[in-house]
Amino acid sequence: MLGEPIRDRRTERHERTKAEILEAAWQIARTEGLAGLTLRDVARKVGMRAPSVYSYFDSKNAIYDAMFAQGCQEFLRRGSRLVVTGDPQADLRVGSRMFIEFCTEDPVRYQLLFQRTIPGFEPSTGSYALAVQALETIRARLVEIGIDDPAALDMLTALTTGLADQQISNDPGGDRWLKLIDEAMEMFFAHWHNRIPRRS
Amino acid sequence: MLGEPIRDRRTERHERTKAEILEAAWQIARTEGLAGLTLRDVARKVGMRAPSVYSYFDSKNAIYDAMFAQGCQEFLRRGSRLVVTGDPQADLRVGSRMFIEFCTEDPVRYQLLFQRTIPGFEPSTGSYALAVQALETIRARLVEIGIDDPAALDMLTALTTGLADQQISNDPGGDRWLKLIDEAMEMFFAHWHNRIPRRS
DNA sequence: GTCTATATTTGGATAGAC
DNA sequence: GTCTATCCAAATATAGAC
Numbered sequence: 001m002l003g004e005p006i007r008d009r010r011t012e013r014h015e016r017t018k019a020e021i022l023e024a025a026w027q028i029a030r031t032e033g034l035a036g037l038t039l040r041d042v043a044r045k046v047g048m049r050a051p052s053v054y055s056y057f058d059s060k061n062a063i064y065d066a067m068f069a070q071g072c073q074e075f076l077r078r079g080s081r082l083v084v085t086g087d088p089q090a091d092l093r094v095g096s097r098m099f100i101e102f103c104t105e106d107p108v109r110y111q112l113l114f115q116r117t118i119p120g121f122e123p124s125t126g127s128y129a130l131a132v133q134a135l136e137t138i139r140a141r142l143v144e145i146g147i148d149d150p151a152a153l154d155m156l157t158a159l160t161t162g163l164a165d166q167q168i169s170n171d172p173g174g175d176r177w178l179k180l181i182d183e184a185m186e187m188f189f190a191h192w193h194n195r196i197p198r199r200s
Numbered sequence: 201m202l203g204e205p206i207r208d209r210r211t212e213r214h215e216r217t218k219a220e221i222l223e224a225a226w227q228i229a230r231t232e233g234l235a236g237l238t239l240r241d242v243a244r245k246v247g248m249r250a251p252s253v254y255s256y257f258d259s260k261n262a263i264y265d266a267m268f269a270q271g272c273q274e275f276l277r278r279g280s281r282l283v284v285t286g287d288p289q290a291d292l293r294v295g296s297r298m299f300i301e302f303c304t305e306d307p308v309r310y311q312l313l314f315q316r317t318i319p320g321f322e323p324s325t326g327s328y329a330l331a332v333q334a335l336e337t338i339r340a341r342l343v344e345i346g347i348d349d350p351a352a353l354d355m356l357t358a359l360t361t362g363l364a365d366q367q368i369s370n371d372p373g374g375d376r377w378l379k380l381i382d383e384a385m386e387m388f389f390a391h392w393h394n395r396i397p398r399r400s
Numbered sequence: 401g402t403c404t405a406t407a408t409t410t411g412g413a414t415a416g417a418c
Numbered sequence: 419g420t421c422t423a424t425c426c427a428a429a430t431a432t433a434g435a436c
Contacts, residue, residue: 017401035235035319038429051431052402060430116369117317119235154366155380155387162362166354169316180355183391187355191387217419238411251414252420260412407432414425 018056020046022070025063029108034118037063064112064121071109072130075102079137088145088193093185095141096160100181103164110168114161152192159184218256220246222270225263229308234318237263264312264321271309272330275302279337288345288393293385295341296360300381303364310368314361349397359384 024045029037039060043050057063078098084091103110111117113131123131139153147153163184167177224245229237239260243250257263278298284291303310311317313331323331339353347353363384367377 033319035317039431040429048401049403050429051404051433054431055401111317114369115315115317115365117235117311117315119233151380151383154377155384158362158366158377158380158384159359160362161365162358162360165315165361165365166358169314177354177358180351180358183351184355184358187387187391190391191383214419239413240411248419249421250412251422254413255419401436403434403436405433405435407430409430410428412425412427415423416421417423418419418421 014056017046018066021053021056022063022066025067026108029067029112030106034108034111061121064118065124065127067109068112068123069127069130071113072127072134074109075113075134076130076137078102079134079141082141084141084144089185089189091141091145092189093182095138096156096185097181099138099160100164100167100178103161104167104178107168107172110164146194147192149192149195152195155192156188159188214256217246218266221253221256222263222266225267226308229267229312230306234308234311261321264318265324265327267309268312268323269327269330271313272327272334274309275313275334276330276337278302279334279341282341284341284344289385289389291341291345292389293382295338296356296385297381299338299360300364300367300378303361304367304378307368307372310364346394347392349392349395351397352392352395355392356388359388 021042024042025037028041028045032038032041037060039050039053042063043053057066082095082098103114116122135157138157142148142153142156163177163180167174171177221242224242225237228241228245232238232241237260239250239253242263243253257266282295282298303314316322335357338357342348342353342356363377363380367374371377
């Protein structure tokens with residue numbers, strides 16, 4: 001009557017090693033750049049030779065894809081922890097701050113998820129679905145705040161990714177654009193709250 | 201009494217060929233991606249073999265650097281053609297539209313100038329100075345519009361690059377974010393015009 | 401599953417003849 | 419200035435032994 005599935009110790013170990021490889025990949029990407037990731041380096045970091053990695057991932061792009069999915073899942077996890085207080089402006093501030101800090105705290109992850117700059121890589125359908133889901137959580141939160149104009153959502157993504165992008169590109173490690181978040185949201189809120197969508 | 205310098209036909213031809221190589225590099229980067237640029241392809245496009253390119257550029261990065269400088273100069277050229285009408289909002293609209301269209305009309309140029317995503321490349325001091333000069337023209341225009349808070353400049357660069365970035369990443373060739381430009385500038389202007397800078 | 405060995409490709413850069 | 423020939427290095431991926 002125990003409903004637990006039979007544990008497969010072999011599979012468990014396999015999954016653990018996959019996770020270990022991914023963690024190594026993140027670390028190397030953060031130091032060498034996302035495009036500078038090589039299977040040799042990843043393998044070495046986990047104490048293997050390059051060919052052994054192929055027992056866990058079919059290709060280098062499969063690693064990128066798993067990293068992409070991990071990034072999306074982390075975003076979804078953080079989004080699910082956000083609460084709705086009922087104060088629209090506060091909710092907007094908290095949500096946008098979460099998003100922008102998510103972007104800036106790991107520029108490599110930002111590059112992988114939001115800029116499509118890796119030569120031959122594009123996410124698999126499964127991973128892409130996670131990204132769609134992530135955008136949907138943002139849309140839903142904006143609706144709860146009382147803003148349901150689709151143009152407002154597009155404006156918000158532009159404004160927040162713009163802040164994140166400038167922060168990463170022009171003041172890495174600093175806060176020159178981070179400290180503009182509250183003011184940006186004030187500006188955004190004043191313009192879009194209780195506004196009737198214009199025709200086209 | 202003719203003040204013209206003596207023309208050096210050899211140098212002139214050399215410069216012409218350099219320009220031809222750069223144009224080929226732009227074309228290839230636009231189809232193969234900026235990171236996908238190879239000397240072989242560039243050489244072939246101008247009817248040479250790869251080693252011959254070294255008679256014109258010391259390295260591949262020297263080509264990137266020349267492209268970077270060209271991009272900045274094109275931006276400066278367009279900025280110099282903008283007029284100030286005295287209508288602050290109209291001037292803001294025109295300036296931001298110029299900037300965003302400059303970005304979106306050539307995503308490869310945008311990537312080279314505004315995202316630093318090429319492995320070992322960073323602009324030479326001379327080329328970087330052009331980029332600084334370009335930002336300065338934006339700052340000066342914003343002052344003429346009547347907004348001289350440095351935070352406003354940072355907010356404007358975030359907003360405009362954000363619109364450009366979303367347009368390029370999520371609706372290439374379309375106008376989903378381009379058509380938000382006027383509304384974005386309305387929002388920006390309402391917030392920053394005649395505002396006293398806050399302490400910190 | 402992991403290894404060694406190797407195939408394969410690619411691409412930046414140099415040497416030296418013409 | 420341009421070429422051929424070549425070097426050198428890197429990196430993905432596969433074959434097959436253990």
